[in-house]
Amino acid sequence: MRMLVVGGTRFVGRHIVEQAIERGHELTLLHRGRSGGELFPQARHILADRNGDLAALAGGEWDVTVDVSGYLPRQVRDLADALDERGGRYVYISSVSVYAGPPPGFTEDAALHELPDPTIEEISDETYGGLKAACERAALDRFGSGTLIVRPTYVVGPYDHLCRFTWWVERVARGGEILAPGPPDAAIQVIDARDLAAWTLDMIERGDGGVFHAAYPRPPFPFRALLEAMVVEVGPPGTTLTWVDPDFLGDRGVDADSLPLWSAFDPEAAGNLADPSAALAAGLSPRPLSETIRETHAHAVQHPLEPLPERLTPEREAALLAEWHQR
Numbered sequence: 001m002r003m004l005v006v007g008g009t010r011f012v013g014r015h016i017v018e019q020a021i022e023r024g025h026e027l028t029l030l031h032r033g034r035s036g037g038e039l040f041p042q043a044r045h046i047l048a049d050r051n052g053d054l055a056a057l058a059g060g061e062w063d064v065t066v067d068v069s070g071y072l073p074r075q076v077r078d079l080a081d082a083l084d085e086r087g088g089r090y091v092y093i094s095s096v097s098v099y100a101g102p103p104p105g106f107t108e109d110a111a112l113h114e115l116p117d118p119t120i121e122e123i124s125d126e127t128y129g130g131l132k133a134a135c136e137r138a139a140l141d142r143f144g145s146g147t148l149i150v151r152p153t154y155v156v157g158p159y160d161h162l163c164r165f166t167w168w169v170e171r172v173a174r175g176g177e178i179l180a181p182g183p184p185d186a187a188i189q190v191i192d193a194r195d196l197a198a199w200t201l202d203m204i205e206r207g208d209g210g211v212f213h214a215a216y217p218r219p220p221f222p223f224r225a226l227l228e229a230m231v232v233e234v235g236p237p238g239t240t241l242t243w244v245d246p247d248f249l250g251d252r253g254v255d256a257d258s259l260p261l262w263s264a265f266d267p268e269a270a271g272n273l274a275d276p277s278a279a280l281a282a283g284l285s286p287r288p289l290s291e292t293i294r295e296t297h298a299h300a301v302q303h304p305l306e307p308l309p310e311r312l313t314p315e316r317e318a319a320l321l322a323e324w325h326q327r
Contacts, residue, residue, distance in 0.1 A: 001025045001205070004062040004087060006050060006079065007069035009039050011159050012093060015197035016066060017043065023201060028060065050075055054082035063088040064204050072121050072131060073138040080142035090143035091204060094136055094151045096213065096271035097129035104273045105219055108151070108211045112136075129268060148203055152196055152214040153189035153274060154261065157292055158299035164260035165190060167311055168230060169296050175236035179317045180243045181254070181262045184224035187272040188261060189215040192292045199284040212279040216286035219273040223261070226289070233293040244324050252320065257310040
């Protein structure tokens with residue numbers, strides 16, 4: 001199958017491309033060349049900025065187009081114009097952030113965000129979900145009802161440049177007393193990027209379309225269970241979790257940038273209660289969380305990421321824990 005991947009050198013796109021090549025597909029990657037330009041010499045690389053001139057796509061023809069880097073509806077429409085019906089079926093990697101206050105256990109037909117101003121292009125915590133929803137609408141309008149839309153929760157695993165799940169794995173691997181931000185029963189869902197890639201390719205190969213959640217485990221799954229699983233898999237002897245009240249942390253300026261995956265003050269936290277039944281029925285097969293934890297740690301040891309300045313430092317963590325114990 002001739003496959004065009006828009007993006008394809010970072011995280012989700014990288015896993016899709018890697019597995020697609022292993023399956024024998026013919027790959028073309030459209031990317032800016034800023035990361036991973038040396039990757040996948042078996043593929044054809046088209047270096048272009050999707051926000052600019054896409055004339056480099058002229059003359060090509062593909063059976064399927066996989067878009068992992070569409071954040072603005074304009075980008076989706078411009079891609080459709082550039083391909084001019086030569087892109088085959090369209091696959092859009094979206095997000096559960098598209099939902100507007102979904103109820104627990106929500107399915108794919110829950111209400112979506114609507115942008116107050118359709119010309120908005122500034123991506124922020126407030127606009128991200130609405131923009132992704134607008135991208136979905138643009139995809140269906142321009143590429144048709146056979147479009148495959150995948151809405152993942154937190155995507156985790158090797159090569160995660162956002163280093164959210166990975167940050168927690170590596171923090172637990174250092175051991176000692178760990179500041180765990182409450183409430184411990186807050187919902188969390190993740191999906192291993194490798195499982196997301198494999199299932200997306202299965203759907204492509206079968207010619208399936210539609211809208212699906214890519215989420216694991218089934219809700220409700222508490223944050224406590226996630227961190228406890230990390231302690232079991234990678235925590236040294238003596239590792240402990242100390243659960244700290246969210247208001248205590250919020251009053252001291254700690255936020256989800258400092259402690260990733262923490263949803264206490266996240267208006268989109270309900271996105272961690274997605275029902276994955278449709279995707280599971282369509283063949284999504286998440287690996288055990290324990291395996292993702294171990295392999296994420298092994299990858300981080302071999303390919304350490306630069307520390308992100310916004311994350312909680314060991315010194316700040318120790319000071320907060322000391323103050324928490326003395327309250």
